[in-house]
Each structure stands twice: as C-alpha cells, then as structure tokens.
Amino acid sequence: xxxxxxxxxxxxxxIMFLGLLLILGPFWMIFAASTQSLAQVNTVPFNFMxxxxxxxxxxxxxxxxNLGPALFNSFVTSVLVMTGKIVVAALSAFAIVYxxxxxxxxxxxxxxxxxxxxxxxxxxxxxxxAADVFAPVRWLIQTLTGIELSLQWNLLNSYSGxxxxxxxxxxxxxLYRQFYMTLPDELAEAAKMDGARPWRFFIDILLPLxxxxxxxxxxxxxxxxxxxxxxxxxxxxxxxxRTAMVAMRTLVPSVNSLPEWNISMxxxxxxxxxxxxxxxxxxxxxxxxxxxxxx
Amino acid sequence: MAEISxxxxxxxxGRTQILHGVDLNFKSGEFVVILGPSGCGKSxxxxxxxGLEEISSGEISIDGTVxxxxxxxxxxxxxxxxxxxxxxHMSVAANIGYALKVAGVPRAERDRRIxxxxxxxxxxxxxxxxxxxxxxxxxQRVAMGRAIIxxxxxxxxxxxxSNLDAKLRVQMRVExxxxxxxxxxxxxxxxxxxxxxxxxxxxxxxxxxxxxxxxGTPLEIYHRPRTRFVGSFIGSPAMNFFDSTVAPxxxxxxxxxxxxxxxxxxxxxxxxxxxxxxxxxxxxxxxxAGTANSVPAIVDFVEELGSGRIVHVExxxxxxxxxxxxxxxxxxxxxxxxxxxxxxxxxxSLETGLRLDDDVPALKRTIKTTVAA
Amino acid sequence: MAFLASDxxxxxxxxxxxxxxxxxxxxxxxxAMPQLLLIFFFFYWPATSxxxxxxxxxxAFGGVGERLFVGWDxxxxxxxxxxxxxxxxxxxLFAFGATxxxxxxxxxxAICVDRQLKGSxxxxxxxxxxxxxxxxxxxxxxxxxxxxxSGLIAVVNTWSPDLWNPAKFGSHAMILVVVCFxxxxxxYNFIFMTAGLQSIPxxxxxxxxxxxxxxxxxxxxxxxxxxxxxLFFLLVLNLTESFVGPDxxxxxxxxxxxxxxxxxxxxxxxxxxxxxxxxxxxGAAAQSLVLIALIMLFTFIQFRYVERRVHYK
Numbered sequence: 009x010x011x012x013x014x015x016x017x018x019x020x021x022x023i024m025f026l027g028l029l030l031i032l033g034p035f036w037m038i039f040a041a042s043t044q045s046l047a048q049v050n051t052v053p054f055n056f057m058x059x060x061x062x063x064x065x066x067x068x069x070x071x072x073x074n075l076g077p078a079l080f081n082s083f084v085t086s087v088l089v090m091t092g093k094i095v096v097a098a099l100s101a102f103a104i105v106y107x108x109x110x111x112x113x114x115x116x117x118x119x120x121x122x123x124x125x126x127x128x129x130x131x132x133x134x135x136x137x138a139a140d141v142f143a144p145v146r147w148l149i150q151t152l153t154g155i156e157l158s159l160q161w162n163l164l165n166s167y168s169g170x171x172x173x174x175x176x177x178x179x180x181x182x183l184y185r186q187f188y189m190t191l192p193d194e195l196a197e198a199a200k201m202d203g204a205r206p207w208r209f210f211i212d213i214l215l216p217l218x219x220x221x222x223x224x225x226x227x228x229x230x231x232x233x234x235x236x237x238x239x240x241x242x243x244x245x246x247x248x249x250r251t252a253m254v255a256m257r258t259l260v261p262s263v264n265s266l267p268e269w270n271i272s273m274x275x276x277x278x279x280x281x282x283x284x285x286x287x288x289x290x291x292x293x294x295x296x297x298x299x300x301x302x303x
Numbered sequence: 304m305a306e307i308s309x310x311x312x313x314x315x316x317g318r319t320q321i322l323h324g325v326d327l328n329f330k331s332g333e334f335v336v337i338l339g340p341s342g343c344g345k346s347x348x349x350x351x352x353x354g355l356e357e358i359s360s361g362e363i364s365i366d367g368t369v370x371x372x373x374x375x376x377x378x379x380x381x382x383x384x385x386x387x388x389x390x391x392h393m394s395v396a397a398n399i400g401y402a403l404k405v406a407g408v409p410r411a412e413r414d415r416r417i418x419x420x421x422x423x424x425x426x427x428x429x430x431x432x433x434x435x436x437x438x439x440x441x442x443q444r445v446a447m448g449r450a451i452i453x454x455x456x457x458x459x460x461x462x463x464x465s466n467l468d469a470k471l472r473v474q475m476r477v478e479x480x481x482x483x484x485x486x487x488x489x490x491x492x493x494x495x496x497x498x499x500x501x502x503x504x505x506x507x508x509x510x511x512x513x514x515x516x517x518x519g520t521p522l523e524i525y526h527r528p529r530t531r532f533v534g535s536f537i538g539s540p541a542m543n544f545f546d547s548t549v550a551p552x553x554x555x556x557x558x559x560x561x562x563x564x565x566x567x568x569x570x571x572x573x574x575x576x577x578x579x580x581x582x583x584x585x586x587x588x589x590x591x592a593g594t595a596n597s598v599p600a601i602v603d604f605v606e607e608l609g610s611g612r613i614v615h616v617e618x619x620x621x622x623x624x625x626x627x628x629x630x631x632x633x634x635x636x637x638x639x640x641x642x643x644x645x646x647x648x649x650x651x652s653l654e655t656g657l658r659l660d661d662d663v664p665a666l667k668r669t670i671k672t673t674v675a676a
Numbered sequence: 677m678a679f680l681a682s683d684x685x686x687x688x689x690x691x692x693x694x695x696x697x698x699x700x701x702x703x704x705x706x707x708a709m710p711q712l713l714l715i716f717f718f719f720y721w722p723a724t725s726x727x728x729x730x731x732x733x734x735x736a737f738g739g740v741g742e743r744l745f746v747g748w749d750x751x752x753x754x755x756x757x758x759x760x761x762x763x764x765x766x767x768x769l770f771a772f773g774a775t776x777x778x779x780x781x782x783x784x785x786a787i788c789v790d791r792q793l794k795g796s797x798x799x800x801x802x803x804x805x806x807x808x809x810x811x812x813x814x815x816x817x818x819x820x821x822x823x824x825x826s827g828l829i830a831v832v833n834t835w836s837p838d839l840w841n842p843a844k845f846g847s848h849a850m851i852l853v854v855v856c857f858x859x860x861x862x863x864y865n866f867i868f869m870t871a872g873l874q875s876i877p878x879x880x881x882x883x884x885x886x887x888x889x890x891x892x893x894x895x896x897x898x899x900x901x902x903x904x905x906x907l908f909f910l911l912v913l914n915l916t917e918s919f920v921g922p923d924x925x926x927x928x929x930x931x932x933x934x935x936x937x938x939x940x941x942x943x944x945x946x947x948x949x950x951x952x953x954x955x956x957x958x959g960a961a962a963q964s965l966v967l968i969a970l971i972m973l974f975t976f977i978q979f980r981y982v983e984r985r986v987h988y989k
Contacts, residue, residue: 013890013891016891016892017791017793020788020791020793021793023784023785023788024785024788024789024796024799027781027784027785027788027799027803028799028802028803030781030859030862031802031803031805031806031862031863032802032805034817034818034821034859035805037817037820037821037827037828038817038820041820041827049826050825050826051826052825052826052830052831052833052834053830053831053834054826054827054828054830054831095710096710096711096714097711099707099708099710099711100707100708100710100711100712102707103703103704103705103707103708104704104708105694106694106697106698106704107697107698107699107700107703107704107707108697109701109704109705111704111705112704115708115712118712118715118720119711119715122715122719123975124968124971124972124975125719125723125968125971126920126921126922126971127922128920128921128922128925128944128947128948129726129920129944129947129964129967129968130719130722130723130725130726130964131948131951132725132951132952132957132960132961133721133722133723133724133725133726133729134718134722136722136725137717137718137721137722137725138718141717143721144716144717144721172714172717172718173718175714176711176714176715176717176718176719177715177719181711188694189694192386192388193694193695194384194385194386194388195388195390196694196697196698197353197355197375197382197384197388197695198382198384198388198389198390198449199390199401200354200355200374200375200376200698201353201355201375201376201380201381201382201402202376202401202402202405202449202453203375203376203402203405203406204376204401204405205698206698206700206703207703208405209698212390212401212405213390213392216392217391217392231807231808234810235809235810235811235813236922237810237811237812237922237925237926237929238922238925238926238948242952253810253812253813256810256812256813256816256930257812257929257930259816260816260819260930267823267825267826269820269823269826269827272816272820273817273820276813276816276817279810279813280808280809280810280813283808283809283810284805284808284809286808287804287805287807287808288801288805288808291801291804294804295804295867295871298807298864298867298868299867299868299871374699
C-alpha cells in the first residue's frame, strides 16, 4: 500500500479477522458438532471443542442418508453436466461467433432468453416433459400429418433426466462466446490460409487454446451441478437415483426427541465437501470462470 | 508463379464504400507494393485477393482463373499478417508445418520440408520453441516460414514489418527481397511506409481513399507523380506546392508576386489555367536575398541530418522545405532568396489534382532527364 | 453497429462480430444443434406451457385437450388472494434484506483485502468458501447454529425463555433465512467486488495519493464510483437471485419450510409448493409469469446499463 498508517492497518486486520470469524465460524461449528456426542451437541452454551465421536457420527449419517449411492449419483450427475455443458457450449458458441448466417442473431437471443427463466418458475412443465420427452414431437407430427405416434421416453428417475435439463441453459455458451471474441481475427484467417476447414480449426486451434477456459467452466459447472436441489428432489421419486443434496433432507433431525445435530452435521460435512474442495483447490479457475460468465 | 488480374473491384460495408473500382494487373514473379495512407483500402484489396474478404463487385483472377468464389485454401496464396497470427499453442515446427498437416502430407515428407523451410528463414535452432518464447524478428520469420512452406503461387504481405523496431525492419526488408528473388513467386506487399515501398517494389501502386492514384516503378512514381496526392505522399520531406495561375504567355507562374519560369512546352498547353505547382525539396535552391529570379523568403528553422540539411523557409505564410548538401549555413530568421528551376517544376490541375502533362512521350523525356541528372 | 470510416483501413468496428468467418449454411446449424434441442425440450416447451397454463384451466395430471381458456381469470384469482400479497411483501423483505446484508459485508471485506496488506491473500482464500456450499447445506447448518435449544444462539434462551425461536416467531424465521442467504452470497459478491477493485488501475490510486487523499477518502472518491458498475450488476443479480433463485428455495425448504405460520412463504417457495402439493398448476403458472415479468424488468435494466458500459470502454 501507498502510505504508512499503522492505525488504519490495525483496523483493517481487525475487520478482516471478524470477517474470517463470520466465514469460518459456521464451518467450525459444523465440524465441532459432527465430532460430539448427542449430549455434548445439545449442551447450551455450545462447546466449541471437538469431541471424540467423529467416526461414529459419520457412520451414522452415512447409513441414515444412504450416502454411498447418493454420493455416487451426485458424482455421476456432476461430471456429466460438466462435460455436457462444456461440449454443448464450445460448439454452440463456435456457431454463433465464427459463422455469419441470418439465423445467428435469432439463435443468440434464443440462448440469451434462457437466462430469464430459472428452473423454479417452470419446474412443473419441465417435470412433465421429463416424464414424456417426445410429447412435443408427437404433437408436432400429429398437427402436421395427423398421424398419431406412440413414441415415448421417460426421463424420470434416470441420469439423463438429472443431467439434460441442467445443461439446457446459457451460462457456458456465453463464457465460450466471450473467450472466442478475445481471440484475434487473424488466427482464424491464418488457419483459413493454411487450408483448415471449420471443424479442423475448431479441433486444432480453438479447443487447445480454450483449455484454461474449459477448466474454469468445469469447476463452476461441477459446483453448480453438485449443489442442485429442487430438480433432483422433484424428479427422483425412487431412492435409487437420489443425489446427495436430496439425501440431506433426511438428515433434518426430528422434533420429537433430542435433535441429533451431531449426525446431521456429520452428513452435511460429507455432502458439502466435494464442491468445497473444488473451490479451495481450483480457486483460481473457479473465480475466473465465475467472473467471466457474468460479463 | 502467377499473374493476378483485378477488374473493377469494389467493396462496400453497408453504405460506406471502401474501394471504388480498382483495375490492376500483376505480372508473374513481380514484387508489387501497394502503398497508401491508413484507410485507403489497400489491406482490404489484399484480403480480397487472399479470399478473406467478400468481393462486393468486380472480378479477381489468378492465372486466368476467376477466384471470386474460391475459398482461400483453393487460391494458392499464402499470407504474412501484420501481427504474425502464429498459433500460440503450437511449436515453431508445428506452426510452419500446419498447412501441410491439414493437406494430409505424410509425416516424413512434412518434417523434411519443415527442416528445409526452417533453414531458408534461419530458424533451425528454434523449431521446438513456442511463439511466446521468440523475439519479434523470430516470430516474423516463423510467419514467413509458414507462408513459404506451401510453395504458393502468390505471397501476400499485410504490413508485415510494422510491428518491428527500425533496425530489424531494415534487416527483414532485405531478407524479404532476397527471399522473393529465390522463390520468384508473385508477391503483393501492403505498407504505409514509403521507404519500404520504394526499396522493395518492382511495381508500386499508390492508393488513396479507395482509388488507385498511380501505378509505376518507384522511380516513375517519385519523379513523375500522376496526381498532387502522390507527389505529396511520396518523398521525405514532401514535395512543396504553391497554388498559382499559368501566365497567358505560358512561360511562367506567379509565386508571391514573383515570376517563376516554367517549362514552356508545359505552359503553352495550359496558359491561363489555375494550377498547383510542385517542386521537390532537393530541387530548390537557396541564394542570398535579392538575387535575380528568386522568391524572397525567411528562414524558419533548420534540420540537420548529418549527411545534409533541410532548411525550412517561409514565403507569404507558406512553408517550403529545401534539401541541401552541407555547405552554406543559414540562420533562422535571416532573409534569403528561393530559386525554383523551371525544369523541375511540375504542374497539377487545381481542380482535379491531376498532372497536366500526363502523357507517354513526356514521361519518357522526363525519365531521361532525371536519370541523366 | 458501430462504424468508423476513419479507422485503420476503414474496417467496420464491430464489437459483436468477428471479421474472419467461415462460410457455410448448414455447419453452424449442426454445431448449434445440441444446444437447440436441449433448450427446445427443456426450456421453450416448458416455458410455453407456463404461458398457456397461466391463461387456462386444466384438470390435474393427465387431462389432455380439455384445457379451458379463461383469460386473466387466474391472475385475478391470484391477485385477489391476500396470502399472495403477503408472500410478495415477504419476498421483497427477504430480497432486500439479504441483498443489503450480503453486499455490505462483502464490500467491507473486499475494500480491506484490496489494501493488500501482508496476508490478505489468505483472507481472500477463505472469504470465497461460502459460495461452494449448497443452499440446503447452508440451511441445515444454520438451522442448527440458530436452533432455539442448541447451537450458538440457544444460550439467550437460558437468560429468558423464547428470546430467540425461529420455529415459533415469524420474524425470527425471516432473520434466519435472510442470514443464510446473505452468508452464502458473501463469497460471490466478494469475488466480483475484488475483481472490480483490482481492475482500478494502481496508477490512479497512486495519483490520488499524490494529490494528498487518505485511504478512506480514496474509497469514497475513487473506488466506490469506479466500482459502481460492478455494484449495480451485483445489486440486480442479488435481488433476482433472492427473488427467484434456487438458493432461496433450498434455504427455505431446509430451515423453515415456509413457516412458522407462512411467515417465510416467499414467492418461489409458494409457487413450487402450490404446484406440487396443492396441484394448482394454473395459479402457480400465473404467479410464475408475474415473477418472470419482474426478472425481465431487472434484466432489461441491467442489460441497458451493461451495454452503456461497453460503449464507454
């Protein structure tokens, strides 16, 4: 900093420590609670020292919420959303930026509009179409030709159902568009002079150059997908496809007996760990991805 | 080796017209330089030859084939870009060899040609480096290597030297010329630097505001600019101009009330016409004030060049540059006389800016005299 | 489209388009196809349904072709419901409360970290963490931390019973959900504010210091005005997210479930639960449309603003 102001620096540190307390305090409480016994966790005032029941609580939470399959489902879903989003975004941004067709603007606005309508407000019709994906196709064919088809595809309680609606938004597309726009025009021109066709240019030049971009998008998409709650909750009526986030609901302690917060917190700890690791370890990429998708 | 013929090429973006009908012919193996100020349409023209820019109307053919609708890869051109446009994630070797890879040339053959090209452009030691690890001059060489490896019929250069420092620029200029000699492909080189243009060109094309102002050898263009614009654009310092009217007798023009003699052959045909009279700084002479047939002038300031000097004088509020060898010193503020030899005064129409004696016999005559002088 | 004839080589200056493009009519369609299909099936088709449902009445699950067009009736019904207006005002309270709290804390922290004292990198590292935590997890954790009988705050109830009880008092419950949302979004707001502060050129700060301004003065005269676009963007985003965002739903669902006594029954939560539990599709759709209109208004304002900012650059 520019000037020496010991008092101001002390104030700054003081505020920053307060902030740290505010941010890390809850994390510590979750952790401390998850290590305590039922009696300990319910003592008032709260005892901040960790107890000895950590493993026991983890185990109890694991069983109660059936976390094995749930974590696996979350993991599969997140990785699929992540990859799907990257592929779809890289391709469609390529179409928007590197071709000049009259449909381009229409497409751009169609994608842009998807930002306007979060899943929460269209969740029922989305649920309906997930239950019967080909409904619009049948409707279209019937109105056009009068033929009634019996085409059916039900996505409820399946990975496709968990993944596809989450890919159908614009975030990644705009990140990629932004990135392509920053590349100098001459790069594509040089490739054209070298004889590269669009597909070739995409594979040989754009993809390798967008590696950091890809990583940034991957981190934010992983966190986004892992933390999905409403959609998986609605569409996984069978326990088999339940994700970890949905399983969290089963960890809310019942009101009738002494609340087992130690087990709840142990479960919460497990469930929130993967995205936390991504953000902590890949923070650089995560921040970059976040900042550039919102421009 | 390829001839390029450009017929009535026009380009417009929306309502703004960038090129207003350009007709040019480049001979096979020629080194053509297109020179002009920013925004004159020279790069657009080059990019149209390359196939990177749509042609609004007109026709470009290479070796007799109309290429208007051909993709860049099918035109047999290669291009060196102003910012080099190297692929940042590829090594020097991969950059140079990319065109061959795309064309499906087998690995061994490719490696052989990369090595050969690297030798020509002097990059043998650097083949494994990434562009970010190279100096400006080295990047320039990679860009050239990438252009020559395909053995194109036509080389296109889009201000390739403008990102280099002055010293490297001179060096690369020489190398480009040497390379051209060796490969003998038709080269089209776009620049706004007149020194580059004069030194490189077999054929020099001067453009302004989307029109071709003049086509010729560098010497023709220097000594017989076809328009007032060309005269003022080429040469440093620029040609001096003063507006006047040719006397009815056709043997002089008036400058600051003084009679300045002109070539009678030139004046006779244009008697009474309003003209812009131009003369190059090196053709003006400074004499002591009051000398007969001299225009009185005040010395404004003097630029020393070492090998000579440029004296800026003022006449009736108008600046005139006079280039001289070393010799007499002039002090700022002193009165002098300016002599303008009749044989060096060139006349341009005041309305159209066109040279008044723009015909072939006159051209030959002047070239003889200038070469003799 | 911007157009500058005097620019180098008179190329059109165009922020939206590339100069170098490939020519093909079917390739872009092919490249865009996956996205097109996805947004058609999972966005446009459902969105159209919302629209039709809002203006019609339909028997519950399975009724096909018997939709009855009822014009604005569904809206009238929704607007006539006092519960709805209560939900709207709760949403407003929630959105503005959470946004103000989150942005204020994030801003103070960002300004402190931006002073780049020794070790501030470490603080920054941790300040981002809350964004990684899913809203339901935040909800569950804070439900514990703010529980009336255990956790951090329970101690106040030993001084006097029911001094704090979000399960019993609506206002306490509202404070709880606001705190959850604000805490989670501190991370996000902090990221953008730090990025915004970093993009202020150091030389500007130094010039201002040469002019004799102190750090606090600089914050008000230099950093806040220059950060204004970022702050505005965050304001709009926080409001939108807290109005309709998934986080709001997740937090409410894991902490209060809209209660006690519907005192945290914010619009998003109400729409989803009405549609699913009450099976009132048309009412939910009408409410959704009202929300969508709000989001569009926000986005429109933001878009105009952002556009202008681009032109200043």
